[in-house]
Amino acid sequence: MEQVVATTRPLTGDEYLESLRDGRRVYFRGEWVKDVTTHPAFRNAARSVARLYDALHDSATRDVLVKTDRQGILTHKFFAPAYSPQDLKEAADAIALWQRMSFGWMGRTPEYKASFMATLGADPDYYAPFGDNARRWYRECASKVLFMNHVIVDPPIDRNRPPSEVRDVFMHVVKETDGGIIVSGAKQVATASALTHATFVGVNSGSAARLQEGRDEDVALVFFVRMDNPRQYLISRASYELRAESPFDNPLSSRFDENDAFLVLDNAFIPWEDVLVYRDVQKAKKFYADSGFFNRFNLQTTIRFAIKVEFMIGLLQKGLECNGTADFRGNQVLVGELIALRHLLWAVITAMVSDPEPSLGGSVVPRLEYAAAARVYTNFAWDRIREIFERILGGAPIINVSSYRDFQDPEVRPLLDRYLRGTGMSAEERSKLYKLIWDAVYSEFGGRHGLYELNYAGNHEQKYLDPLAWAQQRGLMGEWKALVDECLSQYDLEGWRDPHWVWEPTDAS
Incomplete structure (x- = not known):
C-alpha cells in the first residue's frame, strides 16, 4: 500500500x-x-x-x-x-x-x-x-x-x-x-x-x-x-x-x-x-x-507488569543487601521465584507478539488464549510479591525516619548516621531505599496498587470463566476431551485393543 x-x-x-x-x-x-x-x-x-x-x-x-x-x-x-x-x-x-x-x-x-x-x-x-x-x-x-x-x-x-x-x-x-x-x-x-x-x-x-x-x-x-x-x-x-x-x-x-x-x-x-x-x-x-481490545490490552498490561516486577526484584535485592541477608539461602530461593515469574511474563509477551491471530480488517492481535492466561497470572501475582517482601524483609521497612527533615536536624543526624545505617550503606541511603520500599508495598498508594492489580481486568471469577468459555467456543475443549477419548479407546475389559501393547490376564485367586 x-x-x-x-x-x-x-x-x-x-x-x-x-x-x-x-x-x-x-x-x-x-x-x-x-x-x-x-x-x-x-x-x-x-x-x-x-x-x-x-x-x-x-x-x-x-x-x-x-x-x-x-x-x-x-x-x-x-x-x-x-x-x-x-x-x-x-x-x-x-x-x-x-x-x-x-x-x-x-x-x-x-x-x-x-x-x-x-x-x-x-x-x-x-x-x-x-x-x-x-x-x-x-x-x-x-x-x-x-x-x-x-x-x-x-x-x-x-x-x-x-x-x-x-x-x-x-x-x-x-x-x-x-x-x-x-x-x-x-x-x-x-x-x-x-x-x-x-x-x-x-x-x-x-x-x-x-x-x-x-x-x-x-x-x-x-x-x-x-x-x-x-x-x-x-x-x-x-x-x-x-x-x-x-x-x-x-x-x-x-x-x-x-x-x-x-x-x-x-x-x-x-x-x-x-x-x-x-x-x-x-x-x-x-x-x-x-474488537480485539481484550487481546491488545493484555499485551500492554503484561508488558507494564513485567517491568514492574523487574523493578520489584531490584528493590527486594537491594533491601536484602542493605540488611546483610542477601546471601541467606531461603531469601535467595524467594528472589529466584520472582526472577522466574519475570521470565515467564516475558515469554508470554513473546508468544503474544510472535504467534498472533487474525482480527478486524486484516489486522492481527495477540492470540486470545495467551492474552487470557496473561490476564490471570498478572492479576494474581502481586499478592505473592507482597508476601515475599513481608516474609524476608521482616520489620525492616518499619524502621525509618518520619521525614527527610530528621536528617536536617543537627542533633539527631549523628544518631541516625550511627544507628540507622545499612550494610555498606549510609543512614541516608538506607532511609531513602526503605522509603521507596514502603511507598511501593505498604503505603496507601501501595495498597491501592494491590487492589488495582487484582481487579483492573475484571472480577476474580470472570478471569477464569472467560478462558473456559473461549476454550469451548473455539473447539479447544473438544480437542482436549478427544485426547482422553483416544486414551479410553485403546483398552477395554478384554485388554488392549492395539496389539502394540501386551497384556495377559492373571488369576485373581
Whole structure:
C-alpha cells in the first residue's frame, strides 16, 4: 500500500498539558478543580504523562515510539493497527519504552486505551451504521496520540437485578434527539480520567453477559464523551500525590498517582458523531471480544507488569543487601521465584507478539488464549510479591525516619548516621531505599496498587470463566476431551485393543 506523507504529529508535553485546560468538571475535596495541571493533587501525575509525549519527539526515543500508519498518520506504534508479528513486536517495544519511564507504576497511560482505539482504524465499518464515527475517532486519536480513559463497570448497586431495573444508577439513554442522545448514569473506575482527553463508555464482559434483547436496549450503548462535556462529573478519590511530603519520603506516590474517579453523566448530550453502538444488545455484547481490545490490552498490561516486577526484584535485592541477608539461602530461593515469574511474563509477551491471530480488517492481535492466561497470572501475582517482601524483609521497612527533615536536624543526624545505617550503606541511603520500599508495598498508594492489580481486568471469577468459555467456543475443549477419548479407546475389559501393547490376564485367586 502506498504510504501517504504525514501531515499531523503527536502532541508535545506542553501541548498535552495545555489541552487539559478545557473546563472539565473534576471534583476534589468539595471543589471544582479548574486546572488539574497546577492543582497539587494532580500536577505531578500530569507532568509524568507529559514526559511520555515529549519522548515521542526526542531524537533518542522517537524511532522506537512512532511510525507512519497506512493512512499516513504519524503516531505511537501501538496506536496503529498491527498487520504482522513484526508490527506487534515494534508496538511492544514502544509500550515498554514508555512504561520504563514510570517503572511500571502507571497502568493507564495513553497506550492502554490505544488497545481499543487502534482497532477502529482496522475496520471502522464493524460499527455500522456508525462506521464513519469510528473512522473519524481513529484519525483524531492516532494523529494526536490522544489520552483516552474508559469506564465499563457498573456501580456495585443492585447488581442482583436486571440492568433495565437499575436505570436510576446504570448508564442508559434517556432520550433521542436529532443531534444525538441524552444519557444518564454512573460508571467506575475512571482511572486517570482527570488527565485524559475523552471518556470511552462501554460494557465489560461480565455486564454484557447479562444483557437481553427486548429488555436492555436502553443500556446497550458504546460511545465517547469529550472531557469538556458540561454534564460529565468526575468525583475523585483521595490524592496520594497531595499527601506526599517530599520526593525523599514518597518517591512513587508523589508523581505516579493515577487518581481514580467515580464518573457520572447527568443528562449529558452525546452527539451522534460520538456514538459507536446504540440500542444494539448483540453488538454491545460482542464488541468487547470482537474488537480485539481484550487481546491488545493484555499485551500492554503484561508488558507494564513485567517491568514492574523487574523493578520489584531490584528493590527486594537491594533491601536484602542493605540488611546483610542477601546471601541467606531461603531469601535467595524467594528472589529466584520472582526472577522466574519475570521470565515467564516475558515469554508470554513473546508468544503474544510472535504467534498472533487474525482480527478486524486484516489486522492481527495477540492470540486470545495467551492474552487470557496473561490476564490471570498478572492479576494474581502481586499478592505473592507482597508476601515475599513481608516474609524476608521482616520489620525492616518499619524502621525509618518520619521525614527527610530528621536528617536536617543537627542533633539527631549523628544518631541516625550511627544507628540507622545499612550494610555498606549510609543512614541516608538506607532511609531513602526503605522509603521507596514502603511507598511501593505498604503505603496507601501501595495498597491501592494491590487492589488495582487484582481487579483492573475484571472480577476474580470472570478471569477464569472467560478462558473456559473461549476454550469451548473455539473447539479447544473438544480437542482436549478427544485426547482422553483416544486414551479410553485403546483398552477395554478384554485388554488392549492395539496389539502394540501386551497384556495377559492373571488369576485373581
